[in-house]
Amino acid sequence: MTLVTSGLAAGYPSRPVLSGIDLEIHPRALTAIVGPNGAGKSTLLRALAGLIRPAAGRVALDGRDLRGLGRGEIARLIAVVPQMSETIFPFTVREIVALGRVARLGAFGRPRAADGAAVDRALRELDLDALATRRIDSLSGGERQRTVLAMALAQEPRVLLLDEPTVHLDPAHQRSTLGRIGRLARERGLTAVAVLHDLNLVGALCDRVVVIDDGRVVADGTPAEVMSPTTVKAVFGDGLVVGERAGVPFVLPSR
Amino acid sequence: MRTAAVLIGLGLALAASVIVAILVGAVAIAPQDIVAALAGASDGPNATIVRELRLPRVLAAAIVGAALAVAGVLLQGLTRNPLADPYVTGSSAGGVLGAVLAIAVAGPLAGGLIPLAAFVGALGAVAVVWQLARLGGHTTVLTILLAGVVLTSFAGAVVTLLLVANDRLALRIRVVVDVLVGAVNIRSAGELAMAAGIVAVGLALALVLAPRIDAYAFGDETAATLGIDTDRVTALVLVAAALLSGAAVALAGLVGFVGLVVPHALRFVIGAAHRRLVAAAALGGAAALVLADAGARVALAPTELPVGAITGLIGAPFFLLLLVRGRRLLP
Numbered sequence: 084m085t086l087v088t089s090g091l092a093a094g095y096p097s098r099p100v101l102s103g104i105d106l107e108i109h110p111r112a113l114t115a116i117v118g119p120n121g122a123g124k125s126t127l128l129r130a131l132a133g134l135i136r137p138a139a140g141r142v143a144l145d146g147r148d149l150r151g152l153g154r155g156e157i158a159r160l161i162a163v164v165p166q167m168s169e170t171i172f173p174f175t176v177r178e179i180v181a182l183g184r185v186a187r188l189g190a191f192g193r194p195r196a197a198d199g200a201a202v203d204r205a206l207r208e209l210d211l212d213a214l215a216t217r218r219i220d221s222l223s224g225g226e227r228q229r230t231v232l233a234m235a236l237a238q239e240p241r242v243l244l245l246d247e248p249t250v251h252l253d254p255a256h257q258r259s260t261l262g263r264i265g266r267l268a269r270e271r272g273l274t275a276v277a278v279l280h281d282l283n284l285v286g287a288l289c290d291r292v293v294v295i296d297d298g299r300v301v302a303d304g305t306p307a308e309v310m311s312p313t314t315v316k317a318v319f320g321d322g323l324v325v326g327e328r329a330g331v332p333f334v335l336p337s338r
Numbered sequence: 339m340r341t342a343a344v345l346i347g348l349g350l351a352l353a354a355s356v357i358v359a360i361l362v363g364a365v366a367i368a369p370q371d372i373v374a375a376l377a378g379a380s381d382g383p384n385a386t387i388v389r390e391l392r393l394p395r396v397l398a399a400a401i402v403g404a405a406l407a408v409a410g411v412l413l414q415g416l417t418r419n420p421l422a423d424p425y426v427t428g429s430s431a432g433g434v435l436g437a438v439l440a441i442a443v444a445g446p447l448a449g450g451l452i453p454l455a456a457f458v459g460a461l462g463a464v465a466v467v468w469q470l471a472r473l474g475g476h477t478t479v480l481t482i483l484l485a486g487v488v489l490t491s492f493a494g495a496v497v498t499l500l501l502v503a504n505d506r507l508a509l510r511i512r513v514v515v516d517v518l519v520g521a522v523n524i525r526s527a528g529e530l531a532m533a534a535g536i537v538a539v540g541l542a543l544a545l546v547l548a549p550r551i552d553a554y555a556f557g558d559e560t561a562a563t564l565g566i567d568t569d570r571v572t573a574l575v576l577v578a579a580a581l582l583s584g585a586a587v588a589l590a591g592l593v594g595f596v597g598l599v600v601p602h603a604l605r606f607v608i609g610a611a612h613r614r615l616v617a618a619a620a621l622g623g624a625a626a627l628v629l630a631d632a633g634a635r636v637a638l639a640p641t642e643l644p645v646g647a648i649t650g651l652i653g654a655p656f657f658l659l660l661l662v663r664g665r666r667l668l669p
Binding site: 132153158163178179187191231 | 415418419420546548549550552553555556557559560562563564565566567568605606609610611613
């Protein structure tokens, strides 16, 4: 499904965060949203999820304005992978993944066969079968990240929104997690959008980069197009060196 | 399987605690006389004690314990705070304010009004908390807790003021003390039946809402992205918690720690999923308070202790132990 923002403005009454955002985000690709701290990346992600009402403009999914959809309808189309994956209470991995089915439960909340099957599939896809009965607070950061990703997949969404999905992971897990998300998008026809900070992960593993600065889109294209010395310097300032290896752009801090 | 075993175990524990609580009391009554009294086969003074004093008292304690524990589960799940219970959110304080106001206004006529006033007070407190929490345009867990703290202080101040200034309260100080310290006190069978009905509604609502409360595991916003209409579900959970804590205040006043400790302890045994936890807390809370109330009746017999003193004496150290052993459970 295609996610379109037109003339989108959002934020707080006293402090508008985003303005004039026009984006068309297509399926079968992993789109990264990057930009400096406070640029409005998370606000954009929340607007795309229908969590905040636009101050102006609109967000539409295949032409349907999100404001016209209930939370349950949105949850059957759009899944959000939260940044925080810690719970206070001792839920098991399977119980967390099953939360992805809440929007499809009947009035009395009894899970149906399709719900169990979707949870099984999500657990299998993220190699969580062996961990299904473990308590989430006994898992490593990478395992927890896979659990919340499985929860989102159990929603059987058409759009996957991720808020810094690699933030607490070591470099190997950052690569495998983001690589997995990219494959899911391409193989399943998902529209995947991730807020990311690590430009090197973006350069290597994302299909498209949208650069936000001061609430506006300042660059948009493939990593090779967008991660030019000029753009990186304009958005992030001095102190970064942009290079390229085998067609993949990378960014290093300068000494 | 484990769930079924735990629930059956808790049911047996409740049955055993009810039997013990009916057996013990200021007057020693032989078990065969108790059975005869319950079967309606005897009429002596002992039969009257069993049928009209002990049995309603044990039933009331069971209802109060179940209500407080389930209200605790609801509020903890909603706020993702294992310390939240009817007190922290101001729901019990509102109930007490309602009850004390009824005594102040109606004096000796207040008897029948107390339960009603406690329900209204608890619901009113929750409505105020809810409105305060929504001021920013959306509800956050922190504002609910802070609003509850403010409301509890305010209700406490008004109760103190009334106690000092109102002659009727001074005359009925015994009833007021019962409410404030937490003593199971049944004034009529109708009142008990009304409280039981309200608790039944609250329990049913809790069981229906439970799978949606699970979705709050990562916070309100993730609950919304999982498909929960958070404004509506939060409001319903608060109403259920107010029904339960209002009914509990009406029958027993301020009884602490049951709503806090019982859910906390049961989570270690039965896990965090809320439907199982609601069912377990209803049985476990009932059993715990039936035993505590039996203890309150016999500890210094013939003088009765308020059950709130027992739950505080046992519950506070137990809760501290849980805190020390389960620090990770705290935010």
